[in-house]
Amino acid sequence: MKFSCLKSDLVQAIQIAGRSVANKPQTPIMSGIYMHATENFLEIQATDYEIGVLLHIPAEVEKPGDAVVSGRYLQEVVRTLPEENVTVDYDRETKIFKIDSGRSNFTLLSMNAVDYPQIHQISEGKTFKVSSAVLKDLIRRTTFACSTDETRPVFTGALLELEGNAVRMVATNVHRLAINEGKLEESFDRKDTYIVPKRVLEELQHITSSEIPEAVTVRCTRSEMSFETEKVYLTSRLIEGQFPDYRRAIPPEFSTRVTLKTADFLAAVSRVGLIARSSEYNTVKLIFNMGEVHISSDNPIVGKAEETVPAVIDGEDIKIAFNASYLLDVLKIVNGEEFVLSLNDSLKPAALRDPEKEDFVYILTPVRTKP
Amino acid sequence: MKFSCLKSDLVQAIQIAGRSVANKPQTPIMSGIYMHATENFLEIQATDYEIGVLLHIPAEVEKPGDAVVSGRYLQEVVRTLPEENVTVDYDRETKIFKIDSGRSNFTLLSMNAVDYPQIHQISEGKTFKVSSAVLKDLIRRTTFACSTDETRPVFTGALLELEGNAVRMVATNVHRLAINEGKLEESFDRKDTYIVPKRVLEELQHITSSEIPEAVTVRCTRSEMSFETEKVYLTSRLIEGQFPDYRRAIPPEFSTRVTLKTADFLAAVSRVGLIARSSEYNTVKLIFNMGEVHISSDNPIVGKAEETVPAVIDGEDIKIAFNASYLLDVLKIVNGEEFVLSLNDSLKPAALRDPEKEDFVYILTPVRTKP
Numbered sequence: 001m002k003f004s005c006l007k008s009d010l011v012q013a014i015q016i017a018g019r020s021v022a023n024k025p026q027t028p029i030m031s032g033i034y035m036h037a038t039e040n041f042l043e044i045q046a047t048d049y050e051i052g053v054l055l056h057i058p059a060e061v062e063k064p065g066d067a068v069v070s071g072r073y074l075q076e077v078v079r080t081l082p083e084e085n086v087t088v089d090y091d092r093e094t095k096i097f098k099i100d101s102g103r104s105n106f107t108l109l110s111m112n113a114v115d116y117p118q119i120h121q122i123s124e125g126k127t128f129k130v131s132s133a134v135l136k137d138l139i140r141r142t143t144f145a146c147s148t149d150e151t152r153p154v155f156t157g158a159l160l161e162l163e164g165n166a167v168r169m170v171a172t173n174v175h176r177l178a179i180n181e182g183k184l185e186e187s188f189d190r191k192d193t194y195i196v197p198k199r200v201l202e203e204l205q206h207i208t209s210s211e212i213p214e215a216v217t218v219r220c221t222r223s224e225m226s227f228e229t230e231k232v233y234l235t236s237r238l239i240e241g242q243f244p245d246y247r248r249a250i251p252p253e254f255s256t257r258v259t260l261k262t263a264d265f266l267a268a269v270s271r272v273g274l275i276a277r278s279s280e281y282n283t284v285k286l287i288f289n290m291g292e293v294h295i296s297s298d299n300p301i302v303g304k305a306e307e308t309v310p311a312v313i314d315g316e317d318i319k320i321a322f323n324a325s326y327l328l329d330v331l332k333i334v335n336g337e338e339f340v341l342s343l344n345d346s347l348k349p350a351a352l353r354d355p356e357k358e359d360f361v362y363i364l365t366p367v368r369t370k371p
Numbered sequence: 372m373k374f375s376c377l378k379s380d381l382v383q384a385i386q387i388a389g390r391s392v393a394n395k396p397q398t399p400i401m402s403g404i405y406m407h408a409t410e411n412f413l414e415i416q417a418t419d420y421e422i423g424v425l426l427h428i429p430a431e432v433e434k435p436g437d438a439v440v441s442g443r444y445l446q447e448v449v450r451t452l453p454e455e456n457v458t459v460d461y462d463r464e465t466k467i468f469k470i471d472s473g474r475s476n477f478t479l480l481s482m483n484a485v486d487y488p489q490i491h492q493i494s495e496g497k498t499f500k501v502s503s504a505v506l507k508d509l510i511r512r513t514t515f516a517c518s519t520d521e522t523r524p525v526f527t528g529a530l531l532e533l534e535g536n537a538v539r540m541v542a543t544n545v546h547r548l549a550i551n552e553g554k555l556e557e558s559f560d561r562k563d564t565y566i567v568p569k570r571v572l573e574e575l576q577h578i579t580s581s582e583i584p585e586a587v588t589v590r591c592t593r594s595e596m597s598f599e600t601e602k603v604y605l606t607s608r609l610i611e612g613q614f615p616d617y618r619r620a621i622p623p624e625f626s627t628r629v630t631l632k633t634a635d636f637l638a639a640v641s642r643v644g645l646i647a648r649s650s651e652y653n654t655v656k657l658i659f660n661m662g663e664v665h666i667s668s669d670n671p672i673v674g675k676a677e678e679t680v681p682a683v684i685d686g687e688d689i690k691i692a693f694n695a696s697y698l699l700d701v702l703k704i705v706n707g708e709e710f711v712l713s714l715n716d717s718l719k720p721a722a723l724r725d726p727e728k729e730d731f732v733y734i735l736t737p738v739r740t741k742p
Contacts, residue, residue, distance in 0.1 A: 106646070
């Protein structure tokens with residue numbers, strides 16, 4: 001294999017691929033990045049079985065062929081090359097993998113390309129197109145709510161639900177639940193659900209452009225899902241198991257509806273939350289009363305904090321306590337200058353809505369506090 | 372104690388003091404920051420016995436007094452306060468330490484101020500004034516060469532030597548040695564040496580202004596040294612022991628003198644060093660020959676790298692190998708567009724000089740390589 005390409009193209013592609021290389025590879029080949037030069041482009045692959053990524057960059061190919069080298073060293077070496085022109089020359093006989101740029105010459109140890117578990121591209125299954133802007137919004141407003149507890153795998157991913165022309169994403173760690181919805185151009189008769197690992201969705205957010213929305217083609221089978229843009233093909237193993245019926249967690253009605261200024265409330269909860277942070281439940285107490293919310297925390301080993309913020313309270317006064325991080329996480333993704341918190345009583349779940357995104361809702365279970 | 376002050380003053384002072392609070396305090400009081408309000412200022416102290424810092428900020432003092440609260444929480448709380456006006460109120464009876472700013476009210480747990488080991492200010496010993504610009508240059512060009520090996524304490528600090536009107540700083544980890552010199556306005560008859568912990572010198576670099584050089588008053592006893600500027604008083608325990616005679620490490624003459632472009636050589640050694648990094652001695656080989664230097668590294672588990680850079684060679688050709696990090700560390704602090712490397716043979720120490728700073732010299736022991 002021998003090809004020349006631009007350093008900037010190679011750096012970008014290998015940086016993306018590098019994130020899909022296993023941190024703790026089970027076999028040496030899994031620490032590698034696969035390269036395949038053919039016609040007038042270079043294909044780059046990386047996978048750790050959960051996630052797989054495949055990219056193409058333009059290249060002047062002198063000798064087609066493939067090779068696998070250590071992802072870590074390839075990334076470091078390519079980033080540091082002195083010139084914009086890079087030539088890669090791999091001799092399958094001697095196994096010598098050479099990278100030349102300007103007066104720099106590198107030789108990296110190579111692995112057997114035939115051993116590499118090449119990414120299998122999905123050709124069947126349900127297929128739809130969605131704008132990267134819609135997809136990024138779905139992800140941004142939900143995946144933060146996933147669980148990190150590996151003993152309950154379904155909660156470490158987000159539910160992707162197709163129903164009619166709606167595409168929904170839902171994530172929960174049992175104590176809080178984020179639901180977001182986007183629209184598709186096409187419509188499906190049958191409802192289908194898939195559970196996608198959080199890490200794959202975050203990678204998808206990384207690799208899709210936020211400036212210029214692009215079309216993403218999504219293909220789904222029972223066990224895999226792929227996301228394809230003009231530049232990148234991303235494939236994900238799906239999480240097996242039954243995601244609970246999230247609709248049952250949404251309270252049908254509320255007795256109190258509070259409208260708050262997002263930035264002010266976020267800043268106040270951040271401050272008061274400082275004191276709560278090292279306590280067991282990271283609890284902030286909220287008292288909604290007389291046109292304001294009194295926010296407080298009390299930590300026997302640190303001290304106390306309290307602050308008041310104006311609030312428009314529609315309904316009964318209420319005292320309630322939440323995990324400060326669960327509140328802060330959602331406040332950071334609210335777009336509106338104001339948001340609405342709907343409550344019943346101090347033991348019942350609350351709902352948070354963003355006027356700038358009607359289809360989004362966040363359900364938050366209160367923390368039970370001593371009276 | 373009750374006072375009001377500006378948030379920005381308090382944040383800056385507590386941030387500096389916070390770096391001198393022990394990471395792993397031996398007693399609870401050592402996790403605290405000491406505050407003393409009197410007349411029209413607030414004094415702030417922090418120490419971990421090795422380093423001690425004392426600062427003053429303007430304050431409107433309503434009730435003089437002192438208090439000690441957790442350094443960590445004080446830093447976090449103060450940084451986050453909503454308004455520029457801060458009021459602190461401490462009741463010695465109830466031990467309640469209150470911080471108010473705008474609609475935010477914090478209460479932090481306090482410790483017994485009488486238990487705090489207040490910083491003892493040095494009033495005797497050798498005293499001299501030095502510009503912060505001179506002091507910062509002395510530190511910047513030497514402390515990187517200190518050892519991190521705590522079993523040989525003298526090498527974890529830098530030697531400060533006063534001789535005539537010269538102030539010298541010397542640091543070594545046995546394999547490399549950095550010597551830098553500045554001039555004083557006064558002159559001393561007797562030569563004196565002190566070993567100052569690296570950490571204190573780095574803190575001194577942090578707290579002295581680089582934009583506007585200021586006068587620093589240095590006071591030295593056998594066991595302590597203090598550095599005083601208009602805003603900060605820093606005190607340091609000195610390291611006991613005998614620093615070796617560094618003059619004997621400087622070769623009296625060299626057979627080869629090489630002039631190299633700093634940026635080009637630094638970039639090339641960085642690249643070639645990538646391959647060496649995970650090997651035992653992190654070795655790069657240099658071959659000076661025919662108007663260029665050939666830089667290479669060879670790591671059986673990663674690969675190879677080589678690069679050539681033009682060099683003006685005055686004297687015999689030579690092959691030599693160095694620890695790549697020891698070369699890179701010094702190249703980063705060279706100010707000149709070019710620098711001079713003086714060599715004898717592949718087993719003898721080399722010297723590196725910066726034409727922009729005559730009094731600086733770096734001695735580097737080569738790595739013995741297999742032929």
